[in-house]
Amino acid sequence: MKEETGVPQEMNEQGVATGGPHGGGSGTAAHGAGHHEHQIELSWWRHYVFSTDHKVIGIQYMITSLLVALFGFGLMVVMRWQLSFPGKPVPVIGPLLTAVFGANLAPGGVMTPNLYNSFGAIHGTMMIFMAIVPALFAGFGNFVVPLQLGAPDMAFPRLNMASFWSFFVGVVIMLGSFLVPGGAAKSGWTSYPPLADIADTGMGFEPILNGQTLWLIGMAFNITGSLLGSINIIATIIQLRAPGLQWMRLPVFVWSELVTAFLLLLAFPPLESAAIMQLMDRLFGTSFFSPDGLIIGGRHWPASGGGSALLWQHLFWFLGHPEVYVQILPTMGIVGEVFANNTRKPLWSYKIFVYSLLSIGFLSMVVWAHHMYMTGMGQSITTFFQIFTTVISMPSVLLGTVLLLSLWGGSIRLPTPMLFALAWLPMFGIGGLTGLPLGWTPSDMVLHDTYYVIGHFHYMMAPASIMGLFAGLYYWFPKATGRMMNDFWGKVHFWMTIIFFNGVFFPMLIQGFNGVHRRWYDGGAGWQMAQPVLWLNQVMSVSAWILALGQIPFIINFFWSIWRGKKVTSDNPWQATTLEWATPTPPGHGNFLHPVAVYRGPYEYSAPGAARDFLPQWEQEESRVAEPKLSSV
Amino acid sequence: MELEIPYTVTARPDTGSYNAKIGIWLFLASEVMLFGGFFSAYIFLRMGATHWPHHLLNVPMGLFNTFVLITSSITMVMAWTALKMRQFQSYRRWLAATLVCGVVFLGIKSMEYKDKFHHYGVILNNGQEITGHLEMTPAEAMKSSTLRILPDAEDAGSFGYQLRSIFGRPAAGEEKVLEIPKSDIQWWSNFTPRYSTYLATYFTMTGLHGLHIIGGLLVLGFFWGPGAKLYRTNPEHLANRVEVAGLFWHFVDLVWIFLFPTLYLL
Numbered sequence: 001m002k003e004e005t006g007v008p009q010e011m012n013e014q015g016v017a018t019g020g021p022h023g024g025g026s027g028t029a030a031h032g033a034g035h036h037e038h039q040i041e042l043s044w045w046r047h048y049v050f051s052t053d054h055k056v057i058g059i060q061y062m063i064t065s066l067l068v069a070l071f072g073f074g075l076m077v078v079m080r081w082q083l084s085f086p087g088k089p090v091p092v093i094g095p096l097l098t099a100v101f102g103a104n105l106a107p108g109g110v111m112t113p114n115l116y117n118s119f120g121a122i123h124g125t126m127m128i129f130m131a132i133v134p135a136l137f138a139g140f141g142n143f144v145v146p147l148q149l150g151a152p153d154m155a156f157p158r159l160n161m162a163s164f165w166s167f168f169v170g171v172v173i174m175l176g177s178f179l180v181p182g183g184a185a186k187s188g189w190t191s192y193p194p195l196a197d198i199a200d201t202g203m204g205f206e207p208i209l210n211g212q213t214l215w216l217i218g219m220a221f222n223i224t225g226s227l228l229g230s231i232n233i234i235a236t237i238i239q240l241r242a243p244g245l246q247w248m249r250l251p252v253f254v255w256s257e258l259v260t261a262f263l264l265l266l267a268f269p270p271l272e273s274a275a276i277m278q279l280m281d282r283l284f285g286t287s288f289f290s291p292d293g294l295i296i297g298g299r300h301w302p303a304s305g306g307g308s309a310l311l312w313q314h315l316f317w318f319l320g321h322p323e324v325y326v327q328i329l330p331t332m333g334i335v336g337e338v339f340a341n342n343t344r345k346p347l348w349s350y351k352i353f354v355y356s357l358l359s360i361g362f363l364s365m366v367v368w369a370h371h372m373y374m375t376g377m378g379q380s381i382t383t384f385f386q387i388f389t390t391v392i393s394m395p396s397v398l399l400g401t402v403l404l405l406s407l408w409g410g411s412i413r414l415p416t417p418m419l420f421a422l423a424w425l426p427m428f429g430i431g432g433l434t435g436l437p438l439g440w441t442p443s444d445m446v447l448h449d450t451y452y453v454i455g456h457f458h459y460m461m462a463p464a465s466i467m468g469l470f471a472g473l474y475y476w477f478p479k480a481t482g483r484m485m486n487d488f489w490g491k492v493h494f495w496m497t498i499i500f501f502n503g504v505f506f507p508m509l510i511q512g513f514n515g516v517h518r519r520w521y522d523g524g525a526g527w528q529m530a531q532p533v534l535w536l537n538q539v540m541s542v543s544a545w546i547l548a549l550g551q552i553p554f555i556i557n558f559f560w561s562i563w564r565g566k567k568v569t570s571d572n573p574w575q576a577t578t579l580e581w582a583t584p585t586p587p588g589h590g591n592f593l594h595p596v597a598v599y600r601g602p603y604e605y606s607a608p609g610a611a612r613d614f615l616p617q618w619e620q621e622e623s624r625v626a627e628p629k630l631s632s633v
Numbered sequence: 634m635e636l637e638i639p640y641t642v643t644a645r646p647d648t649g650s651y652n653a654k655i656g657i658w659l660f661l662a663s664e665v666m667l668f669g670g671f672f673s674a675y676i677f678l679r680m681g682a683t684h685w686p687h688h689l690l691n692v693p694m695g696l697f698n699t700f701v702l703i704t705s706s707i708t709m710v711m712a713w714t715a716l717k718m719r720q721f722q723s724y725r726r727w728l729a730a731t732l733v734c735g736v737v738f739l740g741i742k743s744m745e746y747k748d749k750f751h752h753y754g755v756i757l758n759n760g761q762e763i764t765g766h767l768e769m770t771p772a773e774a775m776k777s778s779t780l781r782i783l784p785d786a787e788d789a790g791s792f793g794y795q796l797r798s799i800f801g802r803p804a805a806g807e808e809k810v811l812e813i814p815k816s817d818i819q820w821w822s823n824f825t826p827r828y829s830t831y832l833a834t835y836f837t838m839t840g841l842h843g844l845h846i847i848g849g850l851l852v853l854g855f856f857w858g859p860g861a862k863l864y865r866t867n868p869e870h871l872a873n874r875v876e877v878a879g880l881f882w883h884f885v886d887l888v889w890i891f892l893f894p895t896l897y898l899l
């Protein structure tokens with residue numbers, strides 16, 4: 001096995017497959033080891049850049065999306081300045097803003113409303129579509145799922161590469177849109193028309209190279225990428241499960257990826273059709289989304305025939321709602337894995353967990369219009385969506401309950417990933433509970449479009465999803481690199497993150513109750529009425545900045561550990577039971593050194609009568625070796 | 634080097650499929666949602682419209698194209714069966730027939746598009762709409778202060794008239810060339826996507842469908858030409874690939890079978 005992946009410096013340390021320590025290991029036939037015959041060296045480009053290896057692609061996804069997340073976070077850090085000190089030049093990076101965005105958008109380092117709107121729109125778009133989803137779904141999905149299935153790679157490796165590059169082009173277009181005349185898109189991550197239909201058109205804008213049009217084109221690439229990715233994940237799960245890996249023996253992370261992939265597969269295409277229609281509106285003068293007779297800037301907008309802005313909202317939220325679940329489902333899987341591993345006992349109820357995942361997936365396709373209560377859709381429609389919004393919170397609560405009860409009576413270890421996983425639970429709880437009042441029209445009437453909504457969904461997507469993301473990163477890092485991340489700095493990172501996440505988002509709920517509007521640049525008259533809660537702006541901004549500082553230990557720890565971290569002494573450092581830990585560390589191209597088979601369910605921890613407190617899925621009989629040695633060095 | 638992935642050629646016993654077949658069905662599911670998005674947009678817009686034009690499209694042409702595509706679906710199946718029976722020459726002939734059908738479809742579709750671009754509509758200041766053909770070049774029409782336009786015949790929407798119009802403009806009936814001063818005109822244009830919401834849906838949906846046909850032709854063309862070399866080393870693998878491409882092709886036909894009545898007849 002010459003072509004190792006994972007981290008550069010490790011690659012050539014890998015010897016030829018020598019059978020594993022886990023018995024069996026004749027190192028012939030099947031999967032990885034079957035490829036002794038052709039040990040062709042891949043060129044550097046094919047190996048690290050245009051690779052078809054699922055692990056490399058997973059890492060590419062992860063690194064790209066972490067960088068995007070950093071960038072998106074940076075946008076928000078600057079926006080928080082404007083919110084706490086409206087109209088004052090941004091310190092430190094003010095001159096940079098003027099240099100990059102020009103004196104029109106950032107005169108003297110002051111944010112203009114247009115720049116604020118661009119930052120807001122791109123923050124939302126990139127964080128959701130190009131950071132959290134690709135990191136959780138595609139990053140972990142690619143790296144972990146085939147390993148947990150006992151598969152040599154994804155079902156369609158070349159499609160997998162195409163998926164990453166399509167996503168990557170989307171990211172580049174979205175970033176590049178900042179540099180065109182007029183700056184990036186300004187209509188929010190939701191791109192509501194008629195505003196989005198007319199934004200960035202006319203004097204001073206290019207016909208195609210303008211913010212909103214590039215937003216649509218960038219999204220088209222992004223959608224294509226996630227479509228290919230989701231087909232690949234589903235096909236892999238259906239087709240490439242190792243012998244004995246029946247459906248009800250799948251690790252919960254695989255289940256969560258399966259449901260997520262189905263959501264992406266079925267919910268994204270309607271947004272693609274909506275994007276095509278908005279492109280038609282912008283490029284060919286159709287009016288799918290702008291009604292007849294609009295007066296804009298005192299002039300009649302020359303749109304033909306009556307379009308409907310509501311049509312966009314329906315198509316957008318048909319994706320938009322499943323999309324928000326796409327961001328939380330994979331973390332449910334991750335947290336499930338980390339919980340079982342660190343409580344050293346099976347999940348409280350694997351079955352309820354899996355069925356809850358499935359029903360959340362199904363129900364999330366029929367609640368989309370709860371984002372549109374205030375559009376006057378009519379009583380019967382809102383009733384339908386209120387009912388289903390309430391119904392979907394039941395499997396969510398079930399899921400949380402399963403996780404909570406899983407802690408009961410466990411002998412809990414507290415390494416960094418477990419801290420993050422533990423914190424995920426209350427954050428998810430707050431996110432879910434704050435969602436309920438939004439799901440009912442009487443309360444949503446007051447709360448819609450206020451900071452309360454921002455608080456609600458960030459609790460889900462920032463504290464919860466990102467906590468899950470970090471849990472996964474700390475948990476699978478040793479498999480990818482062969483080294484552990486530093487536990488002390490991991491804990492520092494954890495406390496900084498959890499405390500200041502709440503410092504940023506909890507005040508939003510309070511401000512929202514006081515009616516602070518979610519999109520205003522400096523608040524205007526609305527702020528006059530919310531005087532008592534304005535001081536919270538400073539609290540949130542300072543929290544956001546400290547939160548940013550709190551990520552520095554993580555970044556340093558991450559890179560330090562790749563090259564200098566403590567080497568793992570075992571292929572299975574967490575003493576886990578699922579198949580990804582049966583591979584060499586880091587796994588080579590083809591993953592497994594000898595054919596794997598599965599003999600039991602995923603979380604057989606602390607089985608009565610067993611010598612060790614864990615029974616891996618791949619061991620037919622309990623091994624006598626307490627800690628299997630590294631198989632690769 | 635390529636890693637060997639299980640079940641690329643043979644079916645996995647417990648699922649009964651090889652990988653690509655699962656893949657294409659998933660892809661088609663997403664395509665259903667993509668076109669579903671457009672169809673629901675169509676319904677949504679039409680329900681909200683005060684007025685919806687009829688008989689703008691040439692039904693005989695659309696009908697003929699429907700037959701062309703159905704035929705191509707049949708030849709596609711024949712190509713795959715031939716391959717399964719390891720009759721290579723027959724496979725290539727049937728696949729060629731499929732390709733020809735696809736090209737004919739696109740040819741007719743582009744004629745229809747061209748007809749639309751030469752068809753004009755005028756909306757007078759009083760809101761009345763007159764459709765017909767310019768009796769002057771578009772360049773003249775832009776400059777002149779009056780529009781000379783021959784209105785569509787009474788029975789222009791009928792099947793017979795449309796059939797005759799394919800082979801040259803039918804003899805004029807009652808109608809006379811109108812000279813309309815531009816001062817009476819609120820808006821005039823040929824039938825482009827922006828002319829009306831109906832035409833916008835028509836061009837967007839058929840355009841996207843046309844792109845699918847082109848994509849299908851490229852793939853099938855590949856398996857007719859360079860891709861067919863696989864036959865020598867692994868005929869079953871080629872048969873699988875052709876089956877998968879065929880499933881896509883049938884889907885594209887199916888979309889047309891929905892598009893035709895929706896846009897031409899209803």
Ligand code: HEM
Pocket residue numbers: 190324325327328370371389390392393396431432433435436437438439440444447448449453456457460461465
């Ligand atoms: C118990 C479950 C949940 C319920 C009942 C719920 C309910 C709602 C409702 C009714 C809204 C619309 C509020 C408005 O605009 O007036 C909303 C907004 C939102 N929710 Fe949730 N939600 C739930 C879970 C989640 C989860 C799990 C996520 C993401 C991980 C999420 C992310 C969002 C986002 C992003 C928005 C705002 C979108 C926008 O307007 O920009 N929600 N939620």
Ligand SMILES: [Cu+2]
Pocket residue numbers: 320321324367368370371
């Ligand atoms: Cu929602």
